[in-house]
Amino acid sequence: MIKDLNELEVWFVTGSQHLYGKETLKQVEKNSNEIAVALDRCSAIPVKVVFKPVLTTPDAIHKLCQEANIAKNCIGLITWMHTFSPGRMWIAGLKSLSRPFMHLHTQFNRDIPWESIDMDFMNLNQSAHGGREFGFIGSRLRIDRKVVVGHWQNPDIQSKIGVWVRAAAAWFDWQGGKVARFGDNMREVAVTEGNKVSAQIQFGYSVSGYGVGDLVAIVNSVSDHEIMDLVETYEQLYQVPEDAKGGGSLSDALKEAARIEKGMRNFLEEGGFSAFTTTFEDLHGLTQLPGLAVQRLMADGYGFGAEGDWKTAALVRAMKVMAIGMEGGTSFMEDYTYHLHPDGMKVLGAHMLEVCPSIGEGKASLEVHPLGIGGKADPARLVFDVASGPGINASIMDLGNRFRLLVNPCDVVPSDAPLPNLPVARVVWQPYPNLEVAAGSWIHAGGAHHTGFSMAVTKEHMEDFSEIAGIEYVLIDKDTTISSIKKELRWNDLYYHMAKGL
Numbered sequence: 001m002i003k004d005l006n007e008l009e010v011w012f013v014t015g016s017q018h019l020y021g022k023e024t025l026k027q028v029e030k031n032s033n034e035i036a037v038a039l040d041r042c043s044a045i046p047v048k049v050v051f052k053p054v055l056t057t058p059d060a061i062h063k064l065c066q067e068a069n070i071a072k073n074c075i076g077l078i079t080w081m082h083t084f085s086p087g088r089m090w091i092a093g094l095k096s097l098s099r100p101f102m103h104l105h106t107q108f109n110r111d112i113p114w115e116s117i118d119m120d121f122m123n124l125n126q127s128a129h130g131g132r133e134f135g136f137i138g139s140r141l142r143i144d145r146k147v148v149v150g151h152w153q154n155p156d157i158q159s160k161i162g163v164w165v166r167a168a169a170a171w172f173d174w175q176g177g178k179v180a181r182f183g184d185n186m187r188e189v190a191v192t193e194g195n196k197v198s199a200q201i202q203f204g205y206s207v208s209g210y211g212v213g214d215l216v217a218i219v220n221s222v223s224d225h226e227i228m229d230l231v232e233t234y235e236q237l238y239q240v241p242e243d244a245k246g247g248g249s250l251s252d253a254l255k256e257a258a259r260i261e262k263g264m265r266n267f268l269e270e271g272g273f274s275a276f277t278t279t280f281e282d283l284h285g286l287t288q289l290p291g292l293a294v295q296r297l298m299a300d301g302y303g304f305g306a307e308g309d310w311k312t313a314a315l316v317r318a319m320k321v322m323a324i325g326m327e328g329g330t331s332f333m334e335d336y337t338y339h340l341h342p343d344g345m346k347v348l349g350a351h352m353l354e355v356c357p358s359i360g361e362g363k364a365s366l367e368v369h370p371l372g373i374g375g376k377a378d379p380a381r382l383v384f385d386v387a388s389g390p391g392i393n394a395s396i397m398d399l400g401n402r403f404r405l406l407v408n409p410c411d412v413v414p415s416d417a418p419l420p421n422l423p424v425a426r427v428v429w430q431p432y433p434n435l436e437v438a439a440g441s442w443i444h445a446g447g448a449h450h451t452g453f454s455m456a457v458t459k460e461h462m463e464d465f466s467e468i469a470g471i472e473y474v475l476i477d478k479d480t481t482i483s484s485i486k487k488e489l490r491w492n493d494l495y496y497h498m499a500k501g502l
Helices: 022-040 058-070 087-096 119-124 127-140 155-174 196-203 212-220 224-237 251-271 292-299 310-322 435-444 459-469 482-499
Strands: 009-015 048-051 074-081 101-105 146-149 178-182 206-210 275-277 303-305 330-339 346-349 361-368 380-385 389-398 403-412 427-431 450-454 472-475
Touching: 009 022, 009 058, 022 048, 022 074, 022 119, 058 074, 058 087, 074 127, 074 155, 087 127, 101 127, 101 155, 146 155, 155 310, 155 459, 178 251, 178 310, 196 206, 196 310, 196 403, 206 212, 212 251, 224 251, 224 361, 251 292, 251 361, 251 380, 275 310, 292 303, 292 380, 303 310, 303 330, 310 330, 310 389, 310 450, 310 459, 389 427, 389 459, 403 435, 403 459, 427 435, 435 482, 459 472, 472 482
Parallel strands: 009 048, 009 074, 074 101, 101 146, 178 206, 178 275, 275 303, 403 472
Antiparallel strands: 330 346, 330 450, 346 427, 361 380, 389 403, 389 450, 403 427
């Protein structure tokens, strides 16, 4: 699994042509290398930026695109037209390119040298119209890509590049990714279902089901020594009640949670999985619904979806990759219940046991309580609140003829009062623009009740990701109204119906 984005690289690719002569091309290469080095050193861009020789012929372009497709750590290209690069030269390369690319529409110099500018300078610095030629061929080929316009030394421009790079890293992680489903979907639920073959074609990851017995066999093979090592870790990291220590009344429950965690971790590591699902309706052979295990695996970067929700499991994994090295956490989430007071309507988010401690505030409390669902022994879980700040909820749905990514920013706020009798991790937020419009819009869009929740990833990351994935993106934000979202959804239905014939 990707744990450090610095393991990855994006190639800085510059377009030109031989029309301008050797001296001009030497300067083009020198300038391009300087930009690539500066971007590589930029903290906003979390992967290596690798300079590639200036491309001046169709064969060179095609060769580089093919090399990018098979390069082990290349997640995409940053393309820049220093001079005019005829668009027809790019057709074969761009048609063969399977990595995403972004178009940086910049120029080496920030300012026009008003007093000294001459035709030599003009011939060298033609990004203004060279980028338009490149843009046309990308649009003519109907390739979705991000276009960033501005000077390459501008921190805002570097930040936009960094956002796209993180989205590209998540997309790279999805290619050949593996999701393990322990058991099937929760019975009779619609939105957690979907076409796994269509998803593999569209997204690149595979989803495989395993009988719970396959997991149980590995869980049961965990040694007592391994269990006690984990219990010791729990006692160091979390607030653990005295009756869960030693031979206390809850100690067996805690040991069983450790056994499940170690078994699940072994299963996922041995199978090379990056995401997984469980369901409380299919636990035969497990003593508890995995709660603590799921929380700690998510904290280590695994994607997760409850009730067999493989689409959300994959989405949470993608969001975690995007967020590597950033402040804030990412978790599987569900809008659980509402506070509908007219002075400030809010959502209380939770999900039985499975909320990732990466979003938690302070030291989590490790507790054992009855669950009231699933018919198993009392499970262990981490209980915590979440600090105030900006966040987003995101959801992917299979609409039959396409996939839709739905995103709603929110503000995480304190609860109006302590929650002493709620023994689960929880977060309270106010969605944009308000709960009435946000929930109504979400429902009109067919949004799932499960989401990926993040206080690190932003709507910009998700928009770039949807563009790379080639799927519909719908945003519910401060400017959304019920009328506007209904119109957008109708237009989108027509567009995606017609787009298949383009």
